[in-house]
Amino acid sequence: MRKIPENLSTIIREISNFVLVTHIHPDGDALGSLLGFAEILESLGKRVFCYLEEPVSGLYDFLPNCGNVHTEIQAVRQFLDAADGQVAGVSLDCGDCDRLGENQLELLKIKPFYAIDHHRAHKEYGDFRWIESDCSSTGEMVYELALALGADVSRKCAINLYVAISTDTGSFRYESTTSRTHIIAADLVDRGVRPDEIAGHLHENFTLPRLKLMELVLSTLQLYESEQLAFIRVTNDMFEKSGADFQDVEGFIDYPRSLRSVKVAAFIKERKDSQISVSLRAKGECDVAEVAQSFGGGGHRNAAGFRFSGKTVDDVHAEILAALRMSLCH
């Protein structure tokens, strides 16, 4: 069990109204920890308002209580105006205030504003923060918080927290998975989570256009340096041919990365706005953060990205290949 910051317990004990937010383009950990925390606060008698800039995507619309999320900043203002007593703002899983979206300045005016996050590269914002960078997920932190507060974790709440943990650990596969992660998962299963149902929602919801796009993208695979460098690409032409959306490319880079010989995988993505974005994934000791920085991007040792404007996919390919060849660890 983790120690919860004193000021977080105090705020939860003393304040009756909460606005919860998370990062834009929310993933399973963002939504699961937000919805799980909302229910925990409600079980403690709090009034809770959940705000997202965009509606919950179809991938996550099975999450319990996801209908309680509001997407109108006007509704936040109304909640603040109507609140009986003080209102606290809490961000879940958001490592950078820029990722709070276009209303970030207005949201950060809610005082006190508390950030709960597990990102290693968390950039401080708001009034207070609880950051556990060795925690698998913000969902895991919310579970620990519920335990510390003596709050009830219902089946619905357990599903949200399980989705948060399961998505952010890649089904308990990533380095961040600890024995504590499994102990928490065990308790969530005991509270009614059905792992196979969750996996069905998360992993068996491919669309036909997405599968078609995957086939097209796989056919672009190119390997260099004794198959240590792998490149794939997606072009606007492929989106058109397959009928898939930009969000459908999620996870495709795992295929070249899964090749035994590959140390670094690069995914070059042509966007409708004619920008080109690039994702890099490295295995083991290889570090792609530096290469990303040299192109004006950022990220972690094993996962980084950056963008180009006014270049062709082939030009970008050649530039990155040259940079990766230079930096390739041996």
Place this chain on the structure above:
Amino acid sequence: MRKIPENLSTIIREISNFVLVTHIHPDGDALGSLLGFAEILESLGKRVFCYLEEPVSGLYDFLPNCGNVHTEIQAVRQFLDAADGQVAGVSLDCGDCDRLGENQLELLKIKPFYAIDHHRAHKEYGDFRWIESDCSSTGEMVYELALALGADVSRKCAINLYVAISTDTGSFRYESTTSRTHIIAADLVDRGVRPDEIAGHLHENFTLPRLKLMELVLSTLQLYESEQLAFIRVTNDMFEKSGADFQDVEGFIDYPRSLRSVKVAAFIKERKDSQISVSLRAKGECDVAEVAQSFGGGGHRNAAGFRFSGKTVDDVHAEILAALRMSLCH
């Protein structure tokens, strides 16, 4: 913690020599439970001989102690001859004595012969058996056995048991995953298992021919009945083009199965011996066992298979499509 059969504890206490076997074409649970159990017996001062019909495949050659496995039946005979005192035979994860391989009759002559297995459709063989059909994996049973025996579970043993559990639960995603499964995983992580390292071995060891084959197989996707039925196929031509082996198709059926609309996925596989084998996978309440039986095959509700001789891939496709259309649950 599970109750261990009295006669199993007695045999382990009183007998000093053990021959361990598992099913042919062993998967992660077969190998992990075998190697894990071997180490547990050795830690109790037993002499252990592990026999497999074929060498451990490259996919699993990272398993600790996998070099201790013998593939010569002659070596089993020598172990039996040289043994000081009684020898017990134990099969791990083998639901049917036919799957013990071509030396099954000779192996089953080892008395007593004990079967430890978790398959629902276990067909009784040998002298004694411990079957836990609600257990996620034989690896989980071996862990419980170690606990009951007060045996040490070393880091190496923990890795073998973790691989057993993780592969047979699809990374903690299948229905068989219980809270106990996670509790055991937590303990194995505490004993030194690195989930990311294991995942790297299990999921990042694609070969280029396999990825090429996957692209070719995906391009054969056909959908029927409002996209509820999905067909993919692999032909000898594709094996030649890609340079991949038959074992490389493992897991490909998960792609059509992952389509949101699909209720049943069929994978038609042309073999070198001109036989054609078919795998069916169903989601939710759909039952493919009956269709498989009607073609002389077998399996479970959600996973079944069968074979044809002397037919073309197109004929087989048409026959199965007709049968699935008839049986499709609505």
